Amino acid sequence: MSHAQSFTCDKCPVRNRALCGSLSADELKVLAKISHRKHFDAGQIILTDDETPDYFANVLSGVVKLTKMLPDGREQIVGLQFSSDFLGRPLKSRAPYFAEAATPVELCCFSKAEFEKLLVVTPSIERRLFENTLSELDAARDWILILGQKTAQEKVASFIHLLARRAMQSGCEHAPPSGPREVRFVLPLTRAEIGDFLGLTIETVSRQMTRLKSQGFIKLDGLRTIIVADMDRLQELAEG
Amino acid sequence: MSHAQSFTCDKCPVRNRALCGSLSADELKVLAKISHRKHFDAGQIILTDDETPDYFANVLSGVVKLTKMLPDGREQIVGLQFSSDFLGRPLKSRAPYFAEAATPVELCCFSKAEFEKLLVVTPSIERRLFENTLSELDAARDWILILGQKTAQEKVASFIHLLARRAMQSGCEHAPPSGPREVRFVLPLTRAEIGDFLGLTIETVSRQMTRLKSQGFIKLDGLRTIIVADMDRLQELAEG
DNA sequence: CGCACATTTGATATATGTCAATTTAGGTGG
DNA sequence: CCACCTAAATTGACATATATCAAATGTGCG
Numbered sequence: 001m002s003h004a005q006s007f008t009c010d011k012c013p014v015r016n017r018a019l020c021g022s023l024s025a026d027e028l029k030v031l032a033k034i035s036h037r038k039h040f041d042a043g044q045i046i047l048t049d050d051e052t053p054d055y056f057a058n059v060l061s062g063v064v065k066l067t068k069m070l071p072d073g074r075e076q077i078v079g080l081q082f083s084s085d086f087l088g089r090p091l092k093s094r095a096p097y098f099a100e101a102a103t104p105v106e107l108c109c110f111s112k113a114e115f116e117k118l119l120v121v122t123p124s125i126e127r128r129l130f131e132n133t134l135s136e137l138d139a140a141r142d143w144i145l146i147l148g149q150k151t152a153q154e155k156v157a158s159f160i161h162l163l164a165r166r167a168m169q170s171g172c173e174h175a176p177p178s179g180p181r182e183v184r185f186v187l188p189l190t191r192a193e194i195g196d197f198l199g200l201t202i203e204t205v206s207r208q209m210t211r212l213k214s215q216g217f218i219k220l221d222g223l224r225t226i227i228v229a230d231m232d233r234l235q236e237l238a239e240g
Numbered sequence: 241m242s243h244a245q246s247f248t249c250d251k252c253p254v255r256n257r258a259l260c261g262s263l264s265a266d267e268l269k270v271l272a273k274i275s276h277r278k279h280f281d282a283g284q285i286i287l288t289d290d291e292t293p294d295y296f297a298n299v300l301s302g303v304v305k306l307t308k309m310l311p312d313g314r315e316q317i318v319g320l321q322f323s324s325d326f327l328g329r330p331l332k333s334r335a336p337y338f339a340e341a342a343t344p345v346e347l348c349c350f351s352k353a354e355f356e357k358l359l360v361v362t363p364s365i366e367r368r369l370f371e372n373t374l375s376e377l378d379a380a381r382d383w384i385l386i387l388g389q390k391t392a393q394e395k396v397a398s399f400i401h402l403l404a405r406r407a408m409q410s411g412c413e414h415a416p417p418s419g420p421r422e423v424r425f426v427l428p429l430t431r432a433e434i435g436d437f438l439g440l441t442i443e444t445v446s447r448q449m450t451r452l453k454s455q456g457f458i459k460l461d462g463l464r465t466i467i468v469a470d471m472d473r474l475q476e477l478a479e480g
Numbered sequence: 481c482g483c484a485c486a487t488t489t490g491a492t493a494t495a496t497g498t499c500a501a502t503t504t505a506g507g508t509g510g
Numbered sequence: 511c512c513a514c515c516t517a518a519a520t521t522g523a524c525a526t527a528t529a530t531c532a533a534a535t536g537t538g539c540g
Contacts, residue, residue: 066381068381068382068384068385070385070389070390070479070480071479071480072480074389074480075389076384076385076388076389078381078384078385079381089374091367091370091371091374092374096378096381096382097381123363126366126367126370127331127366129370130331130366130369130370130373131331133370133373133374133377134329134331134332134373136377137373137376137377137380138336140377140380140381140384141306141308141318141319141336141337141380142308142336143384144308144316144318144380144383144384144387145308145310145316145318147384147387147388147439148316148387148436148437148438148439149310149314149315149316149439150310151527151528152527152528190486190487191486191487191488192486196388197388198388199387199388199389200528200529201528201529201530202486202487202488203487203488203489203528203529203530204527204528204529206486206487206488206489207488207489207528209487209488210488210489222537222538223486223487223536223537223538239310239311240310240311240312240314391495391496392495392496430518430519431518431519431520432518432519440496440497441496441497441498442518442519442520443496443497443498443499443519443520443521444495444496444497445519446519446520446521447496447520447521449519449520450520450521462505462506463504463505463506463518463519
């Protein structure tokens with residue numbers, strides 16, 4: 001059984017990009033032994049801000065949104081975790097936010113206690129987690145700039161650009177480094193969630209999408225699939 | 241001379257709160273040997289986003305603002321570093337923002353190369369830096385909530401509450417844990433900078449300050465000194 | 481095929497931004 | 511020590527981007 005698990009790691013879809021990537025074969029075996037998969041449907045709460053989770057996890061597939069709420073119900077998304085991202089907080093017991101599945105989500109979970117044992121003997125994991133955290137901090141600061149200074153159109157353009165960039169990386173690893181090609185991806189969030197992410201209302205998000213479409217920055221295929229014609233042009237728009 | 245430096249650490253104003261606090265006497269001696277002080281006047285740039293700094297630092301006194309700019313000049317403060325906070329990024333070469341002295345600033349600097357040597361043999365420092373970074377990430381996410389969802393009045397109230405809380409901690413360590421007492425502190429930022437922090441204009445910040453004053457949430461002594469009568473009441477206002 | 485829900489579109493309201501004029505504060509030199 | 515001078519802050523009148531409220535349309539699922 002433990003062999004089967006280990007085998008699973010070998011063909012894990014996020015093996016290279018996730019923090020397991022910095023583990024030796026032996027360490028991986030330990031981790032595989034304490035790991036198990038968990039599924040969440042879209043909309044399910046993965047963890048709340050008032051309970052201490054007993055596991056950490058890697059996102060295998062799907063998108064997890066981290067949210068905060070004000071007493072009167074206003075909600076803000078403060079982070080998005082995609083496949084290969086790490087979920088949970090080492091060194092701290094509980095997180096000051098909710099984690100909710102924005103799409104169907106598949107997690108690779110390992111018990112907190114066991115993982116912390118592994119941390120002690122494997123500094124490279126802690127190092128990797130530290131690097132992750134620094135990147136998240138950078139991303140958070142980019143969003144602070146977006147929320148504080150950008151117009152609605154720039155916000156929506158920034159958001160689409162972000163997802164398109166992500167889609168490019170994880171989609172076409174073996175694609176030829178060709179010139180400006182179309183980038184096509186499926187929005188993991190509803191308009192309402194995009195609004196919660198950008199500090200805008202549903203209606204404003206919708207209007208800005210329409211505007212981006214009519215200005216030729218994007219095309220839509222159904223409600224959720226977006227095609228970006230020219231990433232550079234979109235980026236220029238997004239950055240004022 | 242190195243003895244003098246070591247002696248300086250003993251009476252360092254931020255000794256307990258800064259990351260040096262987790263060092264042994266021996267380790268401290270090493271750090272003291274490679275550290276030196278540096279002064280910046282208000283408004284001086286401490287480091288830019290296009291140069292790799294050759295030192296890390298602790299803030300001894302004053303306030304450092306971390307800022308980002310859009311091509312057309314719009315500016316956003318993405319972080320504030322107060323006394324005892326760490327300045328610089330381990331593991332990454334350059335920061336994606338500017339650091340600027342918001343007030344006169346006194347730094348305790350240590351060369352990057354030497355510090356990284358120390359890191360290798362002293363895991364507790366890296367651990368401490370990691371914890372710092374997690375706290376900064378939490379703070380950044382709180383700001384994302386503020387910027388995305390709060391009204392101008394709530395934003396200004398949140399900002400004042402933040403600074404008042406900070407003033408309480410660092411000011412009255414030996415104060416009796418009395419009931420609701422006035423909190424008095426000096427604003428380290430101009431109205432323009434507060435605007436850059438909150439994603440508001442100078443005028444809106446000013447109007448909201450006036451409003452908070454007339455509603456009895458705060459009193460002003462001169463332009464920069466603020467007295468908060470009731471922290472709890474202010475917090476309620478700040479949190480919607 | 482039809483239903484429920486998400487999204488778009490429209491009309492209007494409002495919070496915050498913009499532009500302009502005073503007022504105030506606090507440092508400097510007489 | 512006082513009066514001036516400059517920069518910061520306040521205040522006012524008006525403009526506008528985005529929110530709000532309401533209806534109509536579209537989409538994808540059962």
